[in-house]
Amino acid sequence: MLTLCAILFPRGRREGAVILYHGSRHGINGPIAPISRDRCDFGRGFYLGTNPLQPLTLICDFPDARFYTVELELDGLDVRELSPDTTWALVVAYHRGKMESARGTELYAATAAVLAGADVAIGPIANDRMFVVLDRFFNGEITDAALVKSLSALQLGNQVVALTQKACDAIRIVEERCLGEEERAELIATSEMNRAEGVALAERICREHRRDGRFFDEILEAGVPLE
Template identity: 35%
Template sequence: MINVDCEYKIKEDIEFIIESEKTTKLELSKKTGISRVTLDEISKNGMTTDSVYEKFYSYVYNSNYRINSVKEELIKEKYQDVLFHGSKNGLSTITVNGSRNSCDFGNGFYLGETYNQALSFVCENDKSSVYSFRYSLDNLKICRFDCSMEWMLAICYHRGTLGTFSNDKQVQNILEKINNADVIIAPIADNKMFYVMAQFTEGEINADVALHSLSASKLGFQYIFKTDKALSKLIPIEKYYLCIPERDECKKLLIERGFEIDTKLKLAKREFKTGLYIEEIFNEKI
């Protein structure tokens, strides 16, 4: 278990906006609807209420400052090895048992390569936030997947759709690699992608159609820290506030991405008609 002692850096962000806009606290108060007294209090203790966070960061976002995304670029330049985690209700501690068993690779702490990846998984939640972490993979056992049959079967197993195929030796060999690893590195699979995988496990589409459809996801890779040894390699950096305008914009982009996956699935069904179905897969070597 590790502690996550991060708060929003609103004090520094207010100073940045005042400097960038060449304005004053009084003018900023009028623009944001936050009282001058409250702005002074933030300058002293660096914290405030949820409603004030929303007013300030909504003003920042609507003024075309993509402050969170720019911070991502800067911390990557500073630390190089940085990952992001989206939390629905905030973090105080992290354990390897914090996720659901039905997540892509079972229990573990899940992170993504980019800020937008993490945002996309929690943008529907009002109290969500994103965290950044420095990390190291030194002296850890790593299990890597690409967009492959093994990756798809591993996710289908953990999400409970393989049925009687779960006990197949090929599946068990994949699970052994996962269970022996400290960290899993694999393509991200959200619910839209899992819909495609479920069609494969139900025998509605073949493996080639599924994998070519899934390659349209563009979500990048996820890192799952599955052991305490792996967690010890994480260092929290910052907590990012997700204002309503930013979350709404993310929701729109996810809808567009969903249309893209649907289109590729339809085209893949026309193009890849001779691929193996799930019953045939288990008669072949992965």
Template identity: 30%
Template sequence: MLVYHGSDHIIEKPEYGLGRDDCDYGRGFYTTKDKEKAHSWACLYGNEKSICNNYSIDLDNLTVVNLTEKGVLAWIAEVIANRGVKAERVATIGNLIRDKYKIDTTAADVLIGYRADDSYTEIIEAFLDGYLTIEEVEKLFYKGELGEQVFIKSQKAFDMLEYKGYEEVIDDEKYLNSDRYARRDVAEYLKRRRDQYSLGIEVKGLTAREVVLNNYKYEVIAGFGHYIIDDGKLDILR
């Protein structure tokens, strides 16, 4: 599989053990299968230069956990476990969701899932606040076009990375504008939902309070993801 990493410098040999613990999935190396996303991330975080580093990785002998296939709750719980939550008012419900829905990723060599940078964690906190549903969280991450990331987690996975060269990203403004427009649209949606919630308009769908008060499991039926409550009743479609 080919993967890409946007940066401000060339990285021929990513080093295991570097990075921050409070990123989406913890300390490791963040890549994507989407070269366009890597170009965008390079422009966002580059200084004098924007570089897209190219790699290949053989996943055959690695333990891969795809959080996208585990449902949005598993992904939210993983992000909360690593990033925490900024707003104290939602810390309790965030911790409850983490404890209840986080899957065990300790044996994973590679994690695959949505990307949530610092500003997009507002979507998760809006869900914890009660004015977004699980379905809306998923739609907003697609709308924000943050893309899916391939997280290189273990030493074994690092050893499997093979450097394939790099390219300098030239059209910075194209990627920066795309990101600005996406963030603007998401911010406007969040403000609209926050205003509706403050006016007492009912939030319809699976909320944070509901998933804490009841036990839900995620199943894929006929290619579609469903959250199902303990009694087997279909509660929400993805």
């Protein structure tokens, strides 16, 4: 596993650059580019995390996976940061194609504009622990208040997404390494345990706040930007 020293003080760090982490199922080949699939949380980009465990648990099922420590120099980039709130949830919904029924409304336009033209997006991670809760929100089973409370309680960390080639060119790989079989097994067990604990915590929070806030379809039907 990564040592604490390796995480906090990677070799050759540039002054002013932020240290982030990326996991790849088969390794990075060629220049870094914003070429993820379209339906990711913040759209197509190159996805990084602030917590090394997050990308590690995403790639631990793949024997050829590679884990990267990188630097991102933010100077000169248009950086947009999202808080763990309903606006974040709507931005994720927009990029996942869940807001088409609101197309043509002020809400749709305002949500589309949140990251329009940005080089870098920073916001909460919607990993497998949060994915279940997000789907329940999109399906009208829980309110935005329950979703946001769950997101805050889970403390999953942030994802940092290079949305443009300009941002990708500001990334430098500090370290690349493969995962051993024993490490992958430990990470798989950790991932499964965290997921079960996270889903249980979110379920409790959703029950506590089931009468607070608004449902997704109510927000879309109103069609007006959030205050």
